[in-house]
Amino acid sequence: MSNVTQQLELYAKKLVTSGLVVGAGGNLSMRDGDYMYISPSGFDLQEIEGPQWVKVHIGSGAVESELKPSSEILMHLECFRRRPDIDSVLHAHPSYSVGVSSAGQEIPSMFPDFPAMIKNVKYLEYMIPTTHVLADAVADVIEETDVVVMRNHGVLTVGTSMKEAYFFMQLVEEAAKVFTISSTVGTPRLLSDEECADLRNLSSEKYRAKLLKDTK
Numbered sequence: 352m353s354n355v356t357q358q359l360e361l362y363a364k365k366l367v368t369s370g371l372v373v374g375a376g377g378n379l380s381m382r383d384g385d386y387m388y389i390s391p392s393g394f395d396l397q398e399i400e401g402p403q404w405v406k407v408h409i410g411s412g413a414v415e416s417e418l419k420p421s422s423e424i425l426m427h428l429e430c431f432r433r434r435p436d437i438d439s440v441l442h443a444h445p446s447y448s449v450g451v452s453s454a455g456q457e458i459p460s461m462f463p464d465f466p467a468m469i470k471n472v473k474y475l476e477y478m479i480p481t482t483h484v485l486a487d488a489v490a491d492v493i494e495e496t497d498v499v500v501m502r503n504h505g506v507l508t509v510g511t512s513m514k515e516a517y518f519f520m521q522l523v524e525e526a527a528k529v530f531t532i533s534s535t536v537g538t539p540r541l542l543s544d545e546e547c548a549d550l551r552n553l554s555s556e557k558y559r560a561k562l563l564k565d566t567k
C-alpha cells in the first residue's frame with residue numbers, strides 16, 4: 352500500500368470518528384504525481400481499504416480503477432488543476448459549519464487559532480452537489496482560499512498535506528461551534544480585524560503554521 356493511500360485511510364477514519372461526516376457522506380483525495388487517489392462512491396469512509404482508493408489522471412480525468420470514484424470527483428480535479436501547490440483535498444459535511452452558514456452567517460474568528468491559521472474563507476450559495484456547476488464554482492474561488500463553505504451542504508478544504516487540510520476543517524467547524532454556543536447564551540464577542548492581524552503577525556503563530564506545513 353502506498354504512502355498516499357495509507358494517509359487517505361488514516362484521515363478517512365478520523366473524519367468519521369470525529370463526526371465531521373456521517374455514513375457515506377464526504378470524500379477526500381490526494382495527489383500522487385500526475386494522478387490523484389480519491390474515495391470510491393458509495394463506501395462508508397472508514398471501510399475503504401488500500402486498493403479501493405480510485406486512481407484518476409488529473410489532467411484528463413480518466414479513471415484507472417474498477418471502482419467508481421466519488422460523485423464529487425469534478426470538484427477534486429479542479430482543485431488539483433488550479434492549485435499546483437496543494438496535494439490534499441477534503442470535503443465533509445460538518446454540522447455546525449453547515450448550520451451557521453445556512454443561516455446566511457459567515458463563520459467568524461472566535462479564538463486565536465482561527466485567524467492565525469486560516470487566511471480567508473469563501474462562501475458559496477447552495478448548488479446541486481456532484482454537478483459541473485458546483486465544481487466550476489469551487490474552481491472560481493479555490494485559487495484565493497484554502498477553505499470553501501458551501502451553504503446547505505458542507506465544507507471543502509485543501510492543504511499541502513492531508514494533515515493541513517484536516518486541521519483547516521477542524522478549525523472551521525470548531526469556530527462555527529463556538530459561535531453557536533456563544534450565540535445561545537448572549538451576543539458573541541468576535542475577534543476584531545486588528546486582533547486578527549496581530550495574531551497573523553505573531554512569530555509563535557507563524558512558527559506553528561510552518562511546523563504544520565513541514566509535517567507531511
Ligand SMILES: [Zn+2]
Nearest residue numbers: 377480504505
Ligand atoms: Zn458533499
